[in-house]
Amino acid sequence: MMVEAATPRPRYALIDMGRGIALIAMVIYHAFWDLSYLRFFSVDVSADLGWVIFARTILASFLFLVGVGLVLSHGKAIRWRTFWKRLAILVAAAALITFATVMVFPDAFVYFGILHAIALFSLMALPFLRAPLWLVVVVALVIMALGWGYSDPFFNERAFSWLGFWTIPPLTNDLVPIFPWFGVVLGAIVTTRLLIASGRMATLDVVKASNPPKRALAKLGRWTLVIYLVHQPLLLGALYPLSLVLRPGAEFQQQQFLSQCQSTCLAGGTGPDQCTTYCQCGLTGVIDNDLWDGVNSGRPTPSEQAALNTITQACSALIYPVAPK
Template sequence: MQQKPLTGRLILADVARGLALLTMAIYHFSWDLSWFGVVDWDVSGSPGWRLFAQLIAGSFLFLVGFSLVLAHKSGIRWESFWRREIKVAVAALAVSVATYFIFQDQWVRFGILHSIVVSSLLALPFLRVHYVFALLCGAGVILLYHWLGDYVLPYRQFFWLGLNSLPEVSVDYVPLIPWFGPVLLGIGCGDILHRYDLLRLLRGSASPSVISRCFAWFGRHSLATYLLHQPILFGVVWAGVTAGVLSTNAGDVQVRSFQQSCVMACSQTVDAGVCEQACRCTSSEMMNRGVWEDLLTRPNDADVREIAQQVFQVCLRR
């Protein structure tokens, strides 16, 4: 049965985007605090924090697929689609350029915005298929990632697919495999609501609360919110540290900087997870041997570098 297109905003869909943005802001603020050494949370390496980040990314990409159904299920509105694509692509380019100068080798080569641009284009044919097929394909992409494992193609040219054995060291890396999967799952779920005339349930209350309206507002301006929230949060933490309002542990910052550089060099040839464990072990062992300060003050000293290399090799074999 063909459904009449809904008019007006579906406020609960906007609220969902707003909530996803809130969780992302919480993660980024925690990352900023850790980066400046205000807290000792291992936001980059802890399994719990990693899972939190993955759930956030998955929710965003799910909502990308769901939103495609809301906007184009009754017929692709090409002008609107390309306008949105160009905006997100320009934003993705801006993120890449900015992070190149800020984080250098860890700059964003293919982050969540890049993934949204490519996934949105690849997902268009799935707007015309049955939701069962979209759901199966979405689950299949995710399972494919786990089935293939870490090693597939040893070429960096395929980093955007996720089909490479050389892990990317980046502050934001969201390749199509497995992250195209949540987009297709969002399309499948959106199609279910569309087919059975359930989308109207997303209109919510006729008199939404102030909190709901607030989340919905940010959800309607999700791209701008995404681009602005991290620079603002990063700036707030930087200002707090510079003004002395927030105290930092310089030692934690030095350890984190060493471990990040170590992982970046190691992961060119070794699995990133193994590298992280070996680099944490190396920094701890260097401290135990009393040569950590020597490494910080004389990083180019041949004897100190030789000791660090020997310690790293021992940690890598553990």
């Protein structure tokens, strides 16, 4: 049976700096997400392809580093006291995120975000720290293949969406499902174990925190959880009052409406010219009927919803006219 390791885990500046870089990238993404949410930035960060790729790259980086850290900390023998202490901190932090987002975003609160995933994945990864490498590789590939290749409407329900097989993304501000993302942690475990087995871990120690920028990155990487917990309250705490004072102008609001409408329309398979006509029609209807409150809140009143439905039908008729009888 594995016992508590007597020797401390090795610390590599390169890994700490990697966490620091991922952390800076995450803060940049969330800053622009906030700007988009508060309508200072016309691009829908949560849907734009470039921003989505950026966000998933950041997520993959964090999860890969989780796998690396697990091998370095517990690869020879699981340090149970350290493991349970960190897991308890992660679970408490994840619960705090859920509570806070229920208060701020009740319709899109975070119920299985990055911290929830790291806590669960850390526990799930323990058997793979010493399992045969071929088995870890096979499981990682199967998890990633299923995550990217299988879906079923059954998993659209919130209760099952954390597995990752939905056909329609659930309404939440952060979701990191087991499939395919646990496969990234396993991939990191395989990579790190191969480096250790080949005697090449020393190559990671070549990079030192030898100058102020590198030392700053390494220090950031050692405070990842704390910075993750405080950065969004600080960002929103600064930007939200600013939005109340400056209030994004009508032109910006209209541009954002058209951009989001065009993206949704094109994703539905309608041609670009038809989408332009449809969205311009919709914008005119929203302006003429003063429906911005219902559009911006995402929760229109029954009368606003009825007006929006009428506009949608009228604009749809422009691009899909009913054939005369």
